[in-house]
Amino acid sequence: MTGAEALDAVGATALPRANGELVFDEPWESRAFGLAAALADQGLFSWRDFQTGLIAEVAADESGPGEYRYYDRWVGALESLLFQRGVVSLEDVDDRADVLCHRPAGHDHRDDEHGLHDH
Amino acid sequence: MTADSRTADRPPAALRAEALEALLTERGLVKTDVLDGFINRYVNDVGPLNGAKVVAKAWVDPDYRARLLADGTGAIKELGFGGPQGEHIVVVENTDEVHNVVVCTLCSCYPWPVLGLPPNWYKDPAYRARVVREPRALLAEMGLVVDGAVEIKVWDSSAENRYFVLPRRPAGSENLSEEELTALVSRDAMVGVADVKVAS
Numbered sequence: 001m002t003g004a005e006a007l008d009a010v011g012a013t014a015l016p017r018a019n020g021e022l023v024f025d026e027p028w029e030s031r032a033f034g035l036a037a038a039l040a041d042q043g044l045f046s047w048r049d050f051q052t053g054l055i056a057e058v059a060a061d062e063s064g065p066g067e068y069r070y071y072d073r074w075v076g077a078l079e080s081l082l083f084q085r086g087v088v089s090l091e092d093v094d095d096r097a098d099v100l101c102h103r104p105a106g107h108d109h110r111d112d113e114h115g116l117h118d119h
Numbered sequence: 120m121t122a123d124s125r126t127a128d129r130p131p132a133a134l135r136a137e138a139l140e141a142l143l144t145e146r147g148l149v150k151t152d153v154l155d156g157f158i159n160r161y162v163n164d165v166g167p168l169n170g171a172k173v174v175a176k177a178w179v180d181p182d183y184r185a186r187l188l189a190d191g192t193g194a195i196k197e198l199g200f201g202g203p204q205g206e207h208i209v210v211v212e213n214t215d216e217v218h219n220v221v222v223c224t225l226c227s228c229y230p231w232p233v234l235g236l237p238p239n240w241y242k243d244p245a246y247r248a249r250v251v252r253e254p255r256a257l258l259a260e261m262g263l264v265v266d267g268a269v270e271i272k273v274w275d276s277s278a279e280n281r282y283f284v285l286p287r288r289p290a291g292s293e294n295l296s297e298e299e300l301t302a303l304v305s306r307d308a309m310v311g312v313a314d315v316k317v318a319s
Contacts, residue, residue, distance in 0.1 A: 024162075025239070026133065028132075028133040028136050028137060029136075030158050030162065031136055031137070031140055031154070031158070032132075032136040032139075033157070033158065033161070033236070034154040034155065034157040034158040035136070035139060035140050035143070035149065035154055037154075037157040037161075037203065038149050038150070038153045038154040038156075038157055039143070039148070039149055040203075041153065041157070041203075042148075042149065042150075042153065044148060044149075047203060047204075048278060051226065051228075051278055054226050054227075055225045055226045058225065058226045058227075059225070061244075068243065068244055069132065070227070070239070070242045070243075071132060071136075072131075072132040074132075075132040075135055075136045075139070076132070078136075078139065079135065079139065082139070087143070087148065088139065088142050088143070092138075092142055093135050093138045093139060093142065094129060094130055094135070094138075096138035096141060096142055097130035097134040097135050097137070097138040098130065099138075100134050100137055100138060100141075101130060101134055
């Protein structure tokens, strides 16, 4: 059960609330977190700039109840900032993602189809 | 290319994140060990235990409590906790009259040095909206029934102020040491969605 389902107004189910609760649903989310933190630490952008972008991304989110994926928004905010600063282009990212997507068997492709439904 | 021209068939975020990391690493813009260091630090080292130490000290040391309420960031730094998202921490104290609960309605502002990274429910749109609209009902669903005579104050964290709740010291904890008190304080109590109880 996700936090979103637990918080649904209809269900009175208790939320996951142990101190040891996992912060990241999937490993890539922790990489996305670490990437933004490291880039800010190294001065590529200020944390404030990233945060402003994240607020805009979160506000623009149109996913339905239970579909909200915080780290999808996080990656969107990070990309937008890097595009604006001319660090990488959308084409760079999508081309590389496409290459990663067509890795030989043995790599985990589980997210590929799933992710398309997020939009 | 602008955001408007994005199409609906962009790769999923997981792949884009991996692509970004690969591109930036190849171009020398991010060092993998720095990135890994941040993940390890926030997953393993910085967590609610830091905040629990702050709370326990405030319970046993009235002078520290006064400094904590006057200057959260400064008093927290006294215990060695600081860093990103640790600026402008404002400590709000629960009393018999007031119960405080924290949210970030805009995104997920949270005092990392004392609580680590926010749990998923804190970032969820349902929590962010409902805690403002109907805090008493939401807290009850989360297992915390706040007496009707107690006022609930909802604090909206932002880059300017990140709120941290100083919970009430529980009845029956008078003889416990600072270390024993530390063990009682949960992350949820410091966000304001739980109370601290003496283990039975």
